[in-house]
Amino acid sequence: MMDGGMVTTAQALVRFVGVQKTYDGEHLVVKNLDLDIKKGEFVTLLGPSGSGKTTTLMMLAGFEVPTHGEIYLADRPIKNMPPHKRDIGMVFQNYALFPHLTIEENVAFPLTVRKMPRSEVKERVRSALRMIKLENLAHRHPGQLSGGQQQRVALARALVFNPQLVLMDEPLGALDKRLREHMQLEIKQLHETMGITVVYVTHDQSEALTMSDRIAVFNDGIVQQIDKPDALYERPVNSFVANFIGENNVLSGTVENIEQGFCRVALAAGGSVVAQAVNIAGAGAATALSVRPERISILTDGQAPDGMNALPAQVQDTIYLGDHALAVLKVAGNGEFMVKLPPGAHAGLSHGQSVSIGFRPEDCRALDPV
């Protein structure tokens, strides 16, 4: 496991140990997954569709059985435990509120199947509806509620029986942007005030960065990196993560030499830069350099300070975005090289103009070739 991914067994609420899953007996959808989730943690499984994140969640919920390996929940193996005995609350993509029951009955459902006394059910449902601020809609049916309201009800229903773990499968996917952002904060607050453990699946990286304690980036059935949001953004360990999380500029080249964690890379289009040696095979190996747009400056006098990488560039376009601006440059053969500028700074740039860009070696990471 990558740094930050290790949790001692005693703390882990959920542990995936060597879990594999195949549907057709030929391709592994999940390849050898090891993942520990601490009690009280908000962990997001992030990745493109088909990366295995949803399958992982379904195995945890009990709707899919691992082909190999074991899953532990509170130190008990649950591979063969049916879903209704796992005590895991789940929020589904399209809410899955029971259409023939009222909001109140929906929220009461997990309590009544547990044969809880009626008075306690009533009390808990009331406080759950108060929590999501929908007390006045208790007797409506799901079809009469807006998407955001339905989502809140689904949340309340998944939380009302105090499950030891709550799973969320792209719960905000069907909402519009503004509502989605609002709900992100609401879920985050619920997580903090109730101290629940959440496993959240999304393909939206900004959602993952906003909400999570840790993010596991999935691709091709493998966890590429699991880390805190800032570490994931600042210190991606491979090209997939660097490209998937946030904007990324890629320059390909060949490693010339490695020295004290840094390497000199000859760019394919000519010139060379110094970069952090993160994920390279050694001298002579191909590499993809990753530089974030906001770590690059346009050098007005064409001279880079000592130790800074400098490269010639040609302005392709400028994009004004209100709080900042982007310059699209052509650098070392890459015509989509983005540089983030303070607002207004794009005014001095025009199409076809030649400029120089500079970035520090610490901000340039030499990763596996794409």
Place this chain on the structure above:
Amino acid sequence: MTAAFVAGADASSEVPLKRRLKRAERTRRLKALALILPLLLFLLFTFLGPIAGMLWRSVDDWEVRQVMPHTVAALADWDGKDVPGEPAFAALAGDIRTARDAGTVAIASKRLNYALNGFRTIMSGTARNLKALPEPGTAKDTLIGINPAWGERATWAAIKGASGPLTSFYLLGALDLTRNLDGAIVAAPEEQAIYRDVFGRTFTISLGVTVLCLILGFPVAYMLATLPTGQSNVLMIFVLLPFWTSLLVRTCAWIVVLQSEGIVNDSLRWIGLIDEPLRLIYNRFGVYVAMTHVLLPFMILPLYSSMRSISPAYMRAAASLGASPVTAFLRIYLPQTVPGIGAGSLLVFILAIGYYITPALVGGAADQMISYFIAFYTTETVNWGLASALGAVLLLATLLLAVVYGKLVHGQQVTGGMKN
């Protein structure tokens, strides 16, 4: 956009907007009406017309009124307490003579015979023996002389009862009721009281077939709804196959399968389970088997369509919330199929109570349903009144059911059960 629209409205403000909208809509509505007009006329002539005619015939009482108008008039003020006086007899004698010449005695006597068994003989005998109109004042004695039945109150009550223009005689008869001499509604004599039994049998068989269809159809519909499309399409062909086969062929196939020398009995004997052939057909068992087979698709299709709309996510959600598969089925899945169960059951039940061919072919004498008797009265004895009355009672029962069903489904919709 809005400004331009308002300006446009102002330009031709002579005609109010509402009226212009109506005018614009009218052409479209007329076109739509023209398109459905052929169907509307077809329905009117082949469906609504015959039904109205049937309802009318179940209360219409024209025979005696037409053949014996003077007798009917003479009896208009009769209190029914005693044999009527001389004028009535004179009118009767006159009517019988006229009817005899016109050859219409049989029409009236057939109707009167329904009301009083043996009336046909009284009428034909009287018509034959009444050589000439009796002298004034002697009509009563003459007629009683020909047939003493004319001296009985019941004979005259039968004529009075059949003198129309409307009668409850057939409708009461269809419910095993009749009127006694004093006009009070009483139970029909035991040997004539069969229709309540037949209605009861019709509803019992229909209910049984509906329940059997539901029990057999539910799992099939579930399978159709949950299997992958390719496999469910193949299965669907098997469900629909009976639709493409003639009802008569399917029913006769059951005779081949179930008769004492049929496949089932031969197989059972070959295995050695039985020595004597089982009686599987020409009894209630055969009726249930054949009718259930014929009506099963009508149950499966509505069930299937309601199950198709139930997302598998609901069952998953129920499981994740702690419901065992049985609880999840009973509390989440089953309630959502209720509209399908209701529609399928109603369809099967209503089709079943009108069944005629199948019970006639594979049932015994005691398994004939109400349609058999309706057909019997229309084609064999030509008693349109009773046939129509039986049909009217059946129609009423069916309508009642449809209304109850509509109320139930509507209630569900009001509470949002059909939403999402």
